[in-house]
Amino acid sequence: MTPDDRACEIVAKALKIDGGHVSIDDTMETLPAWDSLAHMSIVLTIEAETNRQLRAEEIASILSVRSVAELL
Incomplete structure (x- = not known):
């Protein structure tokens, strides 16, 4: 799985989006x-994945799905 794909998956899960329809450009x-709660969920998932x-x-720079991918 590419970082872009994983970022889309992380954001979709944090936002509880059915079917995971999230684009790297979102x-x-x-x-x-x-x-803010979804943002913290995204942060915690990135931290867990990157150990x-x-x-x-870095937390403040997470403004898009693409920025999530850049941190993975």
Whole structure:
């Protein structure tokens, strides 16, 4: 699975989007369910997958599905 595919899967799961219809081009603005709780779920999943704690700057930089892929 590519980082892009995994990022789409992570965001879809965090936002509880049925069928996982999330695009690499989606952002916080295009996905209304992307709220602060979903954001933390995304962060925790990235940390678990990369086995490292994200820095505050990295957490703040997560504004799109593409930015999730870049951190994987």
